[in-house]
Each structure stands twice: as C-alpha cells, then as structure tokens.
Amino acid sequence: MxxxxxxxxxxxxxxxxxxxxxxxxxxxxxxxxxxxxxxxxxxxxxxxxxxxxxxxxxxxxxxxxxxxxxxxxxxxxxxxxxxxxxxxxxxxxxxxxxxxxxxxxxxxxxxxxxxxxxxxxxxxxxxxxxxxxxxxxxxxxxxxxxxxxxxxxxxxxxxxxxxxxxxxxxxxxxxxxxxxxxxVDNTRFAANRQSEAQELRTGLAIRDEDILILFAGKFEDKKDPLILIDAFLSLAQSNVHLLMVGNGVLEARLKQKANGHTNIHFMDFQNQSVMPVVYQACDLFCLPSRGPNETWGLAVNEAMACSKAVLVSNKTGCAADLVKPGKNGSVFIAEDKESFSLNLATLCISKENLRLWGTESAKIIAGxxxxxxxxxxxxxxxx
Known part of the structure; x- marks a missing residue:
C-alpha cells in the first residue's frame, strides 16, 4: 500500500x-x-x-x-x-x-x-x-x-x-x-434540527411567516458585515429579520448601527454542534465578503447543506461554482451597496421562493x- x-x-x-x-x-x-x-x-x-x-x-x-x-x-x-x-x-x-x-x-x-x-x-x-x-x-x-x-x-x-x-x-x-x-459534513448539517431551529426563532420573536437573513462568521472587514446591516436597514420590511452570529473587531460598530432596530439580532460565536440549528432557522444565508482572500467561504457549503438560499459577493471564491443566480440565490458586486441592496430586496420578496431555492442548494452541494x-x-x- x-x-x-x-x-x-x-x-x-x-x-x-x-x-x-x-x-x-x-x-x-x-x-x-x-x-x-x-x-x-x-x-x-x-x-x-x-x-x-x-x-x-x-x-x-x-x-x-x-x-x-x-x-x-x-x-x-x-x-x-x-x-x-x-x-x-x-x-x-x-x-x-x-x-x-x-x-x-x-x-x-x-x-x-x-x-x-x-x-x-x-x-x-x-x-x-x-x-x-x-x-x-x-x-x-x-x-x-x-x-x-x-x-x-x-x-x-x-x-x-x-x-x-x-x-x-x-x-x-x-x-x-x-x-x-x-x-463540509453535509449529512451532519442536513440532519433534522427543526425543533431546535423553531425554538431559536421563537426566542427571537420571529414568526413562521417572517423571513430571517443570516450572517455567520467573523465580524471583520474582509467579510464586510457592515454592508449587510446598511442594506438590511434600507429594506425597512417589518416581516424580515437579520441574525448576526459571531464576534470580532467590528462587533461594537455593528451593534451601534443596529441599535434600536428590533428586527436585528446578535448571537456570539456558536460551535460546530450548534451551527446546523442556526442555519436551519434562517431562510437566506448571506456572505458579503469584500476580501482580500475570501478564497472560498465554507459557511456557504454549510448553509446549502441545510437547504438554504444564498447571497454572496463576487469576491467570494465559491461564487462561480456554488451560486446559480435565479436557481439557488444570487451574486452581487462586492462593496457595491446598490447592487447588494437590489439583490437582497429581490430575494426577500417571497419566502416560498427562498424555500425552493434552498432545495436547489441542497442538490448542488450534495456532490x-x-x-x-x-x-x-x-x-x-x-x-
């Protein structure tokens, strides 16, 4: 051998x-x-x-x-x-x-x-x-x-x-x-954790019919979570929520921007055994990285394994391979607030469309x- x-x-x-x-x-x-x-x-x-x-x-x-x-x-x-x-x-x-x-x-x-x-x-x-x-x-x-x-x-x-x-x-x-x-471990992420996911949503006062956008990762310039907060605030839709999961150097600035907005929620870093619950609780996963060196973005794999639609920037290494615009999500121009806001608003029109795109995500990532x-x-x- x-x-x-x-x-x-x-x-x-x-x-x-x-x-x-x-x-x-x-x-x-x-x-x-x-x-x-x-x-x-x-x-x-x-x-x-x-x-x-x-x-x-x-x-x-x-x-x-x-x-x-x-x-x-x-x-x-x-x-x-x-x-x-x-x-x-x-x-x-x-x-x-x-x-x-x-x-x-x-x-x-x-x-x-x-x-x-x-x-x-x-x-x-x-x-x-x-x-x-x-x-x-x-x-x-x-x-x-x-x-x-x-x-x-x-x-x-x-x-x-x-x-x-x-x-x-x-x-x-x-x-x-x-x-x-x-x-990633597709099987572990896809395993049914819906009861726990529902508890998470209920604890955040997010209704079944509401749309939940998720960011999970380091709060750092490279991943550009600030543009996500700005785009979310421009949506101004009462039935759409944003959950920011992680920690990092931008945490204070992010929380300051979100101050007073009850539809923006924060959770500290969550370990691997908990992350499937977090992904399964959301309707749309977003990775708005500006780089440099967002060489792939394995969180996108994890979200797709949980049957979620995805929105990523064109500076995210996985974009060309994993994101099929109009099928399982969308790709926007990094650091372009207008491009990001337009894509985010379009994706948040229909919770049912997000569910269908999430099903497509699971098919794409299975291989x-x-x-x-x-x-x-x-x-x-x-x-």
Whole structure:
C-alpha cells in the first residue's frame, strides 16, 4: 500500500473528516504531520477575539504526529511561525511514497516542497484565487516568485473554478490539476434540527411567516458585515429579520448601527454542534465578503447543506461554482451597496421562493463531499 504523508499546520473541522475517511477506506496508508503544536487545539482566534476549541473530534480515527515547532512566535498567521527542524526527517523515516502539503507560505512547508521534489510525488492543496489581483511592480515580483514556488509541486488539488485559474496562471499544466472540492459534513448539517431551529426563532420573536437573513462568521472587514446591516436597514420590511452570529473587531460598530432596530439580532460565536440549528432557522444565508482572500467561504457549503438560499459577493471564491443566480440565490458586486441592496430586496420578496431555492442548494452541494476529496487524493497517489 502506498504511503502518503500529509503536512498541515493544525487540526481543523474541514480536513479531519477527510483524514478519517482516507484511513477508513484503506486504499492508501496516511499519516498527518501537524506543524504548529498541540497547543493549537485551543487557541485565541484573532478574528473572533476569543479562545476557539471545536466541539467535534478532530484527532480520532487516523494516525498523526505533532512535530516540534521551534519558531520564537509559533502560529499560522505569519511565515516564520512554523519552523520544524525534525519534519523532513520524520517524513523520511516514515518512508512516505508521496507527500501532500496544505499551504506553502510557512518556512517548513516550503522546505518540504523543495526537499521532496524529484524524490517522491509532491501534492499540494491550496485555494488561492485571482479575485483580488492587482497590477504593479510588487505583483510582478510576486508572480515570478509564485512561478518558482509551484515548480516544486507535481500535482495541485483545487476546489473550484477560481483556484484552477490561479494555478494555471502560475504555470501548472492540465495534467497536474486535480479537482478536489471543498466540502463540509453535509449529512451532519442536513440532519433534522427543526425543533431546535423553531425554538431559536421563537426566542427571537420571529414568526413562521417572517423571513430571517443570516450572517455567520467573523465580524471583520474582509467579510464586510457592515454592508449587510446598511442594506438590511434600507429594506425597512417589518416581516424580515437579520441574525448576526459571531464576534470580532467590528462587533461594537455593528451593534451601534443596529441599535434600536428590533428586527436585528446578535448571537456570539456558536460551535460546530450548534451551527446546523442556526442555519436551519434562517431562510437566506448571506456572505458579503469584500476580501482580500475570501478564497472560498465554507459557511456557504454549510448553509446549502441545510437547504438554504444564498447571497454572496463576487469576491467570494465559491461564487462561480456554488451560486446559480435565479436557481439557488444570487451574486452581487462586492462593496457595491446598490447592487447588494437590489439583490437582497429581490430575494426577500417571497419566502416560498427562498424555500425552493434552498432545495436547489441542497442538490448542488450534495456532490461536493468528503468522499470526492478522498477519491481525488487516492487516485493521484496510486497513479
């Protein structure tokens, strides 16, 4: 059986199930090498401004190793935060037949790409896009640097259209590109939590016939929740409510804008076991990101798995692949209040239309699951 070493910074809820599935399927032998440290299991997330410890198991069902990180300031928020002198020897001693690196912008991860190139197949998993691309000398230098980086990989696993275009720009050829969709646990999100969802709506004094718009994520500039508040206030419809779920640096400003408006509600960060209830309580999910670097937006997957219509900006990486205007939602021009307000008002005309579009969302997202990712990895390693 071929052995795949997987290099990533820390356990997250979107990758651990893939590792578990690869181990269960038994088509390849895997071992995950975590490069941050075991302390990353509970960390202060600067976006939420609080400790975040996921309440679903992230280390069960697959082999892994936390490799010592000697960085003076450990973390995944800067390139020098991941330094692992023992990483390459650990992979070598395990006798890996291939290596997959998730994210290159750390000293150790880039070192793995460089060391193993032309020794064993090097896979890379990334989701960068060209959506925030700018022109100028700095970006020309970045272009040349990225062409050099990606010469050190054999295969790139891309989640969607925008990332495929990015890899092609930086020199990867068609035979090197492998589609491996971003996915969430569709089954867990789709499981019926309607009684709890109804309790949530009742607690917020939202009637069955009312429309509830949901934002869930970090209250930060990148996700542009302020434009959502402004657009919602311009609606001025008594039967439409807005629920903002999360925390972050913009929290005070958001609450100040919403002050006195009884149809705007706030909830603190909610963990993974609760989020299906939150999504199922809403009628429309909105991700109005302005970027930079909203490379995908997995909250959109989660909402669609809960059979919800979606409204996203064109700076959201998943827009081209997941949102079918007029079928399961709409796409607006990022930072354009007029475009956003028009789309929001149109979507909120009919609760029944939102229900039908939500049904379409569930159909679209069904084909993007952990099994598809596992199959893409296995096929690339075995072949």
């Amino acid at each position: 071929r052995k795949l070493a997987i290099v990533t910074t820390h356990p997250i809820q979107y990758y651990a199930p893939v590792f578990q599935l690869l181990a269960q399927r038994g088509n390849i032998d895997i071992k995950v090498f975590y490069t941050w440290s075991q302390s990353s299991l509970k960390k202060t997330d600067p976006g939420f401004g609080r400790d975040v410890s996921w309440d679903i198991p992230l280390l069960d069902g697959y082999p892994y190793e936390f490799v010592e990180n000697t960085a003076p300031e450990p973390g995944s928020h800067h390139s020098k935060g991941i330094i692992n002198p023992r990483l390459i020897p650990a992979i070598t001693n395990w006798k890996a037949d291939a290596v997959m690196v998730i994210g290159w912008a750390y000293k150790s991860h880039l070192g793995v790409l460089k060391y193993f190139k032309n020794k064993i197949p090097v896979l890379f998993r990334g989701d960068s896009t060209l959506l925030d691309e700018q022109w100028g000398l700095k970006n020309l230098l970045r272009f040349l640097y990225l062409r050099w980086v990606y010469r050190h990989i054999d295969y790139a696993l891309y989640p969607g259209t925008a990332t495929k275009a990015y890899f092609e720009k930086y020199g990867l050829k068609k035979p090197q590109l492998v589609f491996a969709p971003h996915a 993007r699951n952990f099994t598809k990712i596992a199959q893409a990895i296995e096929t690339t390693v075995i072949n």
